[in-house]
Amino acid sequence: MSKPFWETKRLTEMTPQEWESLCDGCAKCCLIKLEDEDSGDVAYTRLHCKLLDADLCRCADYENRKAKVPDCVILTPKSVSELKWMPKSCAYRRVHEGRGLEDWHHLVCGDRQRIHEVGKSIMGQTVSEETVFEEDQIDWIIDWDGNPPD
16 A cells, blocks of 8 residues: 655645645634744734635635735745744645644545544634734734644
8 A cells, every 4th residue: 555645745746736635724824923023923813814714714716815915925845844834733834844644634534624623723713804903913813722823
C-alpha cells in the first residue's frame, strides 16, 4: 500500500489539485489579524474577512478574492514557510514541518465536516469584519487556544 501524497511530496511538488485538497477548511487564515507595529506580535480576532461564508467556512469568491480583498494572502509553498501567523494546526504548515495531518483532516478521515464537529474550525465563532468599525477591531481580539490558533 503506497503512502498518501502529503507524506511523500514536499509542498512544492504537489499538483494544483493536491495543493487545494490539502486545505482543511478551518478558515483561520480568513480571520482578521492585528500586528503590533513595534513588536511584530500578531493578535487574532473573532472577525472574519468580508468574503468568508461563515455558514460554510469557505470563501464566497475564492477565484476573485485577491481582486476583491487586496490584503488577502494567497498561500504558496514559499509563503507557508514565511507566514509566522499560520495556525499550528494548518495542514499546509503541518506538512511543511513534517508533522503530517491530524486525524480529523478530511484526507485522513474522509469527512469534510469532521473539522467542524471537533471544534478545530472557526465555524459559528466569528462575525464579519464589516460589522465592526476598524478602530474597534482591537476589542475583538481572542486567544484561539494558544494564539496563534492551533
